[in-house]
Amino acid sequence: MKADYTNKRIITVATTGAWPTKEHNPNLPLTPEEVAEEVYRCWKAGAAVAHIHVRDEEGRPTMRFDRFEETVRLIRAHEDCDIVINLTTAGAPNVPDEDRIRHLYELHPDMASFDCGSLNMQHAFIADNAPAFLEKLGYAMQEANVKTEIEVFDIGMIHDAIYYLKKGVLKAPPHFQLVMGATGGIPATVENLCIMLRNLPEGATWGAFGVGRQSVPIMLAAMALGGHIRVGMEDNVMLEKGVLATSNAQFVERAKKMLESAGLQAATPAEAREILGIG
Numbered sequence: 001m002k003a004d005y006t007n008k009r010i011i012t013v014a015t016t017g018a019w020p021t022k023e024h025n026p027n028l029p030l031t032p033e034e035v036a037e038e039v040y041r042c043w044k045a046g047a048a049v050a051h052i053h054v055r056d057e058e059g060r061p062t063m064r065f066d067r068f069e070e071t072v073r074l075i076r077a078h079e080d081c082d083i084v085i086n087l088t089t090a091g092a093p094n095v096p097d098e099d100r101i102r103h104l105y106e107l108h109p110d111m112a113s114f115d116c117g118s119l120n121m122q123h124a125f126i127a128d129n130a131p132a133f134l135e136k137l138g139y140a141m142q143e144a145n146v147k148t149e150i151e152v153f154d155i156g157m158i159h160d161a162i163y164y165l166k167k168g169v170l171k172a173p174p175h176f177q178l179v180m181g182a183t184g185g186i187p188a189t190v191e192n193l194c195i196m197l198r199n200l201p202e203g204a205t206w207g208a209f210g211v212g213r214q215s216v217p218i219m220l221a222a223m224a225l226g227g228h229i230r231v232g233m234e235d236n237v238m239l240e241k242g243v244l245a246t247s248n249a250q251f252v253e254r255a256k257k258m259l260e261s262a263g264l265q266a267a268t269p270a271e272a273r274e275i276l277g278i279g
């Protein structure tokens, strides 16, 4: 008999991302050592999935293989830590396709992000996910046996994902991460979240998060609507108005408490693997 996961919610922690700097929050983990230690602390606090970006020696976003390799190695060096490893494939602009794919084959993460379309980010640059690249990425994820986290920034991207599912570029059942409130993407409101949910294909699992000050309202709405949640400094560096987070684990602890006060539970990494069909 299949276990009942109705009340279990996956907490993903996104510790670093590509854009925040130590000026935004001096506690932001940047080096492989800092990211790995932060992931370990977050796992202890109740996170089941770690969404990972890496930076270069100057703290700039990069897709350099050696930085991923070192970060993943240091996380796995904690033998008790079974957190689900989710690597970005979109960690820096203007990167050759190969650098966005190589780590999937060589580091065998459980999961990786698939940004299902391009976007004018922060009124400044293009998050470039051209159709030819997405096809390559989708097939590579299947070949490398990596679970796809389909990140969508607007409703249209959900329908592109449905197209890729029909075409075989993406494998069912799909898991969606609904990214809300990024510039160029769908505004982070509960109404918009409900509209996005109505557009998801049958059998999909999903999580959602809002960027910046919308992070807590969207987290509460996702909890109420049956979705998984994501916290961390990639999305928001402030614990509350005027208060910088001292660590990513602080966000995880708070999210876990919020789940529990709603009669829900944080899924363990093993439960997250079951829910997502990993392994």
Ligand code: ZN
Pocket: 014, 017, 018, 051, 053, 088, 113, 234
């Ligand atoms: Zn990311």
